[in-house]
Amino acid sequence: MTTSTQRLIGILVMAVVMVSAAVTARAETVLITGSNRGIGLAFAKAYAEKGWTVIATARNPEEADELKALAAKHPTVVPERLDVTNETEIKTLAAKYKGKPIDVLLNNAGIGDFTGGATLGAFDAKLFQRVMNTNVLGPLLVSQAFIENVAASGQKKIVAITSLTAALGQTLRKQVRRDHTYYYSTSKTALNMAMKTLAAEVRERGVIVAIVHPGGADTDLLRSAYGGKSPATARTPDEVVAGMIKIIGERTLENSDQVIGYDGKTLAW
Numbered sequence: 001m002t003t004s005t006q007r008l009i010g011i012l013v014m015a016v017v018m019v020s021a022a023v024t025a026r027a028e029t030v031l032i033t034g035s036n037r038g039i040g041l042a043f044a045k046a047y048a049e050k051g052w053t054v055i056a057t058a059r060n061p062e063e064a065d066e067l068k069a070l071a072a073k074h075p076t077v078v079p080e081r082l083d084v085t086n087e088t089e090i091k092t093l094a095a096k097y098k099g100k101p102i103d104v105l106l107n108n109a110g111i112g113d114f115t116g117g118a119t120l121g122a123f124d125a126k127l128f129q130r131v132m133n134t135n136v137l138g139p140l141l142v143s144q145a146f147i148e149n150v151a152a153s154g155q156k157k158i159v160a161i162t163s164l165t166a167a168l169g170q171t172l173r174k175q176v177r178r179d180h181t182y183y184y185s186t187s188k189t190a191l192n193m194a195m196k197t198l199a200a201e202v203r204e205r206g207v208i209v210a211i212v213h214p215g216g217a218d219t220d221l222l223r224s225a226y227g228g229k230s231p232a233t234a235r236t237p238d239e240v241v242a243g244m245i246k247i248i249g250e251r252t253l254e255n256s257d258q259v260i261g262y263d264g265k266t267l268a269w
């Protein structure tokens, strides 16, 4: 082998090393709440398949078998413990990831109140507070804890998963328990306003807030709303997540605080 051939090979090797280092440095990171099942798990899978680093949080990561299997398949998936109603856990996780850019902070965890108990004469203050703490305060506390990580990232996005049932523009002829519940729907309307307010506060830092709804996805949550079986119109979590990832990717500061569906349709609320 001539000296010039050796030199050429050396240059090529260096170029490959530099390109792969640049690709690694550019790899994006998403933090997902409630990523052990349903829509959150589908988000974790989809982002892992795109090559992202996935901080996949769950209340009980040691019992999250599907998440553990995903992490075994994709080393960039890192299961972590996080109950979004537990301020100590939020602070502990934020301290662990201090200084780590997080491109997309995905507030997915949520609960419903589909037992049918919430009607006049039967309001349950504790359950109402649990739904509000999980669906509204949780995303705010998580966003507060990780705002520096998001602001330091390339994409700078905070996402909240809302619901069609939150829309104030709809006509409710009768309170339909499974579709429009006092606690769940109210919490999602409150979440929309919380996120719109957050969007206004973080806008000057270039942080985009995306308020996205998945329509109806066949998950435990929807099944529980419909007495055990999702309606025929429900889509798979993978389908709605593919739509939402596209929407999240397209969000800009200009449309930061709009509510938008997995199908790209803006929701008047």
Ligand SMILES: NC(=O)c1ccc[n+]([C@@H]2O[C@H](COP(=O)([O-])OP(=O)(O)OC[C@H]3O[C@@H](n4cnc5c(N)ncnc54)[C@H](OP(=O)(O)O)[C@@H]3O)[C@@H](O)[C@H]2O)c1
Pocket: 033, 034, 035, 036, 037, 038, 039, 040, 058, 059, 060, 082, 083, 084, 085, 107, 108, 109, 110, 111, 134, 161, 162, 163, 164, 213, 214, 215, 216, 217, 218, 219, 220, 221, 222
């Ligand atoms: N499915 C739909 O059609 C639909 C429609 C509109 C909006 N959404 C929204 O989409 C999001 C995901 O719902 P899903 O349908 O995937 O429901 P799901 O299958 O019931 O999953 C809910 C997830 O949230 C987690 N979670 C609940 N409370 C939590 C807490 N305090 N801290 C951390 N994680 C918690 C659950 O963890 P555990 O396993 O520990 O309980 C689970 O991972 C929710 O915000 C929901 O409101 C869903």
